[in-house]
Amino acid sequence: MPKLVHRFVLAGIESEVPPARREIVDKVRAWGVPLEEETADAIRLVASELITNAVVHGAGPITVTLFNRPGRLVIDVLDGDPSVPRTRGAQPDDENGRGLALVRLLSARCAWEPAGAGKRVWAEMAMPMAVETSTAAAGPRGLFAMWAKHRDGVEPKSLTMAVA
Incomplete structure (x- = not known):
């Protein structure tokens, strides 16, 4: 099975986090990965923490890339701030500071x-493992890339490709 890749760009504002995590789970399901609700929730939480940290502590724009290989999903978040991500020692009553610890756990x-x-x-x-992934668009070499330009010449915000 080829490695599947999906990429989208966010401006870096907090209101983008919920639709971004929905897009991630929807894309994984579209790839044919059978997700129980517990696994979908874990994906949502990890994506939410990574993207929220980029929004709050990083600098936009933010590029989110998903890499899916059989049995593995990588959620990659790129932002424009070089600061080292830090785990804070959250106190029991704190509402923040546990994100990276949750990412490590999940x-x-x-x-x-x-x-x-x-x-x-x-x-x-x-x-x-994915139950079925469509490779009909992959062509004889197993490579499919969707990267169309809009009429105004601007690249789309989202890119999906399968690489053999």
Whole structure:
């Protein structure tokens, strides 16, 4: 099965977080990954924490990239602030400060790295195997890329491709 990739760009405002996490779960389901509600909730939480941290502590625009291979999902969030992500010691009554700890708990692996003028923070999650993924559009070489330009020449906000 090819590696599936989906990318979209956010301006970096808090109101974008809920639709972004919905888009992520919808895309994973569209790839044919059978998600129980518990797994979907874990994806939503990890995505929400990574994107919210980029919005609150980073700098926009924010690029979210999903990588799906059989049994694995990587949620990668790129923002324009090079600051090192830090885990805060949240107190029992604190409403914030547990995001990265939750990401570590729910993911198989997570890390960050400098990227250009900013940073990339990612989490890899174990997923159930996809039941069926359409490769009809992949063509004989197993490569499909959708990257159309709008009439005004501006690239779309979303990119999906399958790489063999």
